Amino acid sequence: MFPLLPIARAASGGVAGDQGNGFDGVAEQQSSNPLDPGDPTSCDYWRYCGIDGFLCACCGGTSHSCPPGTHMSPITWVGTCLNPGDGKRYVISYNDCCGTNSCGRCLCNRNESDKPMVRPQANNDINWCLGSDSVTYNCSTAVIIAHDEG
Amino acid sequence: MSKIVKMPTHPLRLVPALMAAMCALLGVSLAQLPVEPAPNVETLPEKYPSSWLFAHDLAFYALATGRVYIVDPTAKTSDVHGMVDAAAFASFSYSQDRGELYVAETFYTRGMRGDRTDFLTIYDMATLAIAAQVELPGAKRSLSVTQKAALQVTRDGEFLLIYNFTPAASVSIFDLNKRKVVNDIQIPGCSLIYPHGDKGFASFCADGSMIAFDLDENGKPLNEYRTVKFNDIDADPLFMKFATDDDVAYFVSYKGFVQPVRLAGGEPEVLDRMYLGGAVRQTSYGAGARPAGWQVITQDRSGKIYVLMRPDARDGDHKSGGSYVWVFDPKSGRVIREIALTGNSISIEVTGGRNSKLVATNEAMFLDIYDLKSGAHERIIGGWGPANPFALHAVQ
Numbered sequence: 001m002f003p004l005l006p007i008a009r010a011a012s013g014g015v016a017g018d019q020g021n022g023f024d025g026v027a028e029q030q031s032s033n034p035l036d037p038g039d040p041t042s043c044d045y046w047r048y049c050g051i052d053g054f055l056c057a058c059c060g061g062t063s064h065s066c067p068p069g070t071h072m073s074p075i076t077w078v079g080t081c082l083n084p085g086d087g088k089r090y091v092i093s094y095n096d097c098c099g100t101n102s103c104g105r106c107l108c109n110r111n112e113s114d115k116p117m118v119r120p121q122a123n124n125d126i127n128w129c130l131g132s133d134s135v136t137y138n139c140s141t142a143v144i145i146a147h148d149e150g
Numbered sequence: 151m152s153k154i155v156k157m158p159t160h161p162l163r164l165v166p167a168l169m170a171a172m173c174a175l176l177g178v179s180l181a182q183l184p185v186e187p188a189p190n191v192e193t194l195p196e197k198y199p200s201s202w203l204f205a206h207d208l209a210f211y212a213l214a215t216g217r218v219y220i221v222d223p224t225a226k227t228s229d230v231h232g233m234v235d236a237a238a239f240a241s242f243s244y245s246q247d248r249g250e251l252y253v254a255e256t257f258y259t260r261g262m263r264g265d266r267t268d269f270l271t272i273y274d275m276a277t278l279a280i281a282a283q284v285e286l287p288g289a290k291r292s293l294s295v296t297q298k299a300a301l302q303v304t305r306d307g308e309f310l311l312i313y314n315f316t317p318a319a320s321v322s323i324f325d326l327n328k329r330k331v332v333n334d335i336q337i338p339g340c341s342l343i344y345p346h347g348d349k350g351f352a353s354f355c356a357d358g359s360m361i362a363f364d365l366d367e368n369g370k371p372l373n374e375y376r377t378v379k380f381n382d383i384d385a386d387p388l389f390m391k392f393a394t395d396d397d398v399a400y401f402v403s404y405k406g407f408v409q410p411v412r413l414a415g416g417e418p419e420v421l422d423r424m425y426l427g428g429a430v431r432q433t434s435y436g437a438g439a440r441p442a443g444w445q446v447i448t449q450d451r452s453g454k455i456y457v458l459m460r461p462d463a464r465d466g467d468h469k470s471g472g473s474y475v476w477v478f479d480p481k482s483g484r485v486i487r488e489i490a491l492t493g494n495s496i497s498i499e500v501t502g503g504r505n506s507k508l509v510a511t512n513e514a515m516f517l518d519i520y521d522l523k524s525g526a527h528e529r530i531i532g533g534w535g536p537a538n539p540f541a542l543h544a545v546q
Contacts, residue, residue, distance in 0.1 A: 049466075075317065101262055104211050112466035116390045117294060118341040118354040119383055120317055127239050127293035130316060135238070135293055136262045137213060 023106050026058050035085040043108035045142075047092050050079030050113040052124035053140035056097055058106035064143040066097035072141070073098055075131035077121050079113030080148045089148035095141050098129035103139040194220070194231055196249050196276045198545045200451075200502030202231070203509060204251075205517060206242050206296045206541035207534070214261070216296075218242050218253065219539070221531060223507040223519045229531050234273050239293035241301035243310065246546065248326065249275045254291050254301050254312050270310070270324060282329055286322065290314040295444070296541040299342035299390055305397075306348040309369060313343050321351060323369030333369035337361060342390055344399050347415020352399075354390060358383055360411065362418045373416070380409065380420045389441065389468070393449035393456070400455050400480065402426070402441045404468050408455065408478060424483040426457060426476060438462045443471045444540045445497035450506065450522065454479055454486070458498045458510075471496045475508065489525040492518060499542035511539050 021028050021042035029041050038045040040057035047063055048055070060067030073096045080089050115122040129135045201224045209216040216236040222229050236242055240255040251273040258264045268286040273279065292300055292315035300313045303326075310324040312331075319340055323333040340353040340361050352362035358379035364372040381388050388401040388409055397414040398421070406426040412419035427439070441447070442460035449455055460472035471494040477487035495510035495518065506522040516532025517539065 099263065102211050102213055107210075109469065110466065111469050114466070114469070115383055116341075116354075116387050118381070118387075118390060119356050120315070120341070125295045125297075126315070130293060134258065134263055135256065135266065136258070 021106075023058065026106055029057060033085075036083070037085045041106055043106070043110065046083050046085075047081055047090075047142035047144070048108055049081035049110050050077075050092065050124060051094055051140050051142055052109045052111070052114075053096065053107070053137070054103040055106035055108050056103070056139040056141045059097075059103035059139040061097060061139065061141065064141050066095075066141060067100075067103070067139065070097040070099050070138045071132055071134075072096075073128045073130070073132045076128045077123055077126070078145065079122065081112070081142075090144050091146040091148050093143045093145045094124065094128070095143055096128040096132075097138045097141065098132040099134040099136055100138045102137060192232070194276050194278065197246050198275065200545050201505060201507070202545045203499055203501050204242065204244070204543040204545070205511075205539040206236060206240075206543065208239070208296045208538040208540055209536075210538045211536045213238050214257075216240050216255075217537075218251070219534070221517065223501055223509050223517070223531065224503070224505045226529070232278050234278055235271075236296075239296070241291075241296065241313070242541065242543065243298075243301045243303055244275070244543070244545075245303055245307055245326070246275075247307050250281060250326075251275055251278075252301065252303075252310055254286065256289075256291065256293065270312070272329070284324075284329055284331075286312065286324075287331060288314070288334075290316045290318075290320070291322075297342075297391060297445070298541060298543065299344060299392065302343045302345055302351065304349050304351070304365070305345050308349060308367075309365065311343045311351050313341070315341070319353075321353070323365065325369065335363060335371060344392060344413060345394075346413040346418065347397070350415055352411075352413050352418055354381060354388070356383070360418055360420075362413065364415055375417050377411075377418050377420050380423075389446055391445050391447050393447045395449055395453035395455075395480065398480075400447065400449070402447050402457050404440060406440050408457075408480070410480065424478075424480070426459075426478060426485060439474070439476075440467065441472070442467050442469065443496045443498070444469060445499065445511075445542060446472075448499050448542075448544070450500045451502050453481075456498055456500055456508070458495060460494075470494075471513070475510075489520065491520070492527050497540050497542050499544050501544045502546070509542055509544075511542065515539060517542075 040063035066072045076095045205219040217233045219233045220231040238256040244251045253271045266289045270284045272282040274281045292313045302311045312322040314320045325332045340355040344352045346352040346362045350364040358381040360377045362375040386403045386405045393400040401409045408424045410421040439459045440463035443458040446458045455478040458472040459474045475489040476485045479486045497511040499509045501507045508520040510518045
């Protein structure tokens with residue numbers, strides 16, 4: 001969700017070649033899996049090509065799981081991202097984690113697959129906690145749900 | 151017999167007397183400040199000057215605590231006149247004629263949890279006191295990043311239109327006289343609200359068309375229209391922010407086309423699109439510049455269109471903000487002016503009055519104030535902590 005804008009990305013310094021994840025006070029989490037390279041606490045991590053919100057990996061969750069005490073929205077929007085680890089494109093589901101207040105760490109916005117709200121399934125401006133018991137937004141994940149055969 | 155003992159005078163005790171003597175010599179009054187009444191609360195005019203604007207703070211870091219600031223960009227001091235709450239992805243609109251502000255917002259009975267209730271909160275513009283709070287049935291209003299097209303007043307001022315998304319899309323018709331929802335209109339596959347005629351609305355649809363409705367006195371559809379498919383969502387979608395000049399709504403596409411649509415009631419008229427880049431030689435950044443940001447388009451009172459532009463933009467940069475504003479004249483179909491901003495900005499708005507300002511939300515989430523005539527940067531309004539004033543509403 002959210003357009004907290006590439007501002008968020010620029011401010012974080014989360015661009016290729018920078019030292020660390022670009023977020024002051026956030027420890028790095030370098031992947032040990034060469035097929036899934038990068039730091040899930042960095043806005044530059046490959047799965048986040050269409051993410052918009054606080055990175056759950058900085059909030060007690062991971063790139064693909066929610067922090068304790070929240071719940072994952074069952075409906076969301078999807079995009080496709082290129083994995084530099086294997087050169088393949090993956091379909092990524094940007095499930096929001098819901099039920100507690102904004103995490104507030106690692107704000108990241110990228111819009112590589114984003115379309116306007118008229119195509120909601122491809123839009124990250126919508127609060128995708130709308131399908132949950134509580135629409136209160138905490139953070140965003142990036143879950144691999146398929147290989148992009150297109 | 152008592153004995154009077156004359157104590158020596160401490161030097162400090164002489165200070166007030168010396169000050170009084172000096173003040174007397176200088177002719178300065180020693181009158182005290184008057185006692186001030188309390189409680190003491192300011193009020194605002196019943197109608198706001200057209201030089202003011204509303205800055206809607208999404209409050210992304212604590213979404214339940216959003217707010218709408220009332221700002222005077224022309225003021226050199228006391229530039230914020232007050233605020234109203236706007237909870238949880240609220241949407242905002244107002245009516246000068248009725249002297250009312252409208253906030254559609256969402257609450258939980260126990261803060262972040264419990265039962266969800268959606269409310270339309272109506273504020274008196276002069277006092278900012280709550281005039282009414284009406285529960286919106288169904289807990290279905292749309293929650294998204296703040297934007298004007300989520301809540302609109304019909305041009306005749308009778309209805310407030312509330313966009314719902316569950317993800318089933320609909321529009322609630324709120325009668326501002328009766329202060330209640332009088333109808334819901336389903337708009338499957340369509341999104342957001344644009345005023346259409348005196349009493350109606352249009353919405354963008356996922357197949358690239360627009361749907362439009364004329365409404366009767368009870369908020370029921372009199373007629374329904376569907377335009378041709380003119381919005382190429384795959385290749386070059388239109389931003390859903392809009393500018394207006396009378397009954398024409400202007401949209402701009404990711405790649406820099408301006409698309410006017412006449413929304414005058416009846417069949418909507420999709421007008422010829424124009425290309426911003428058609429006048430690139432007049433601007434510092436031509437090829438590669440694209441609209442980018444959140445509120446990327448607005449208008450002045452003469453009908454000129456203002457578009458926030460990003461130099462050397464790439465695919466995926468459409469929300470990255472821009473550092474230039476191009477002023478587009480729909481009559482000539484050309485960019486007639488370029489205003490260089492002091493830095494990357496996210497949203498723009500133009501205020502009215504003789505002292506019009508261009509207002510831009512910058513990366514620090516403060517407001518940069520530019521003189522509209524000269525383009526000169528005059529001041530910054532901010533200092534409000536971790537706010538996100540993405541939606542700017544110039545008072546009309």
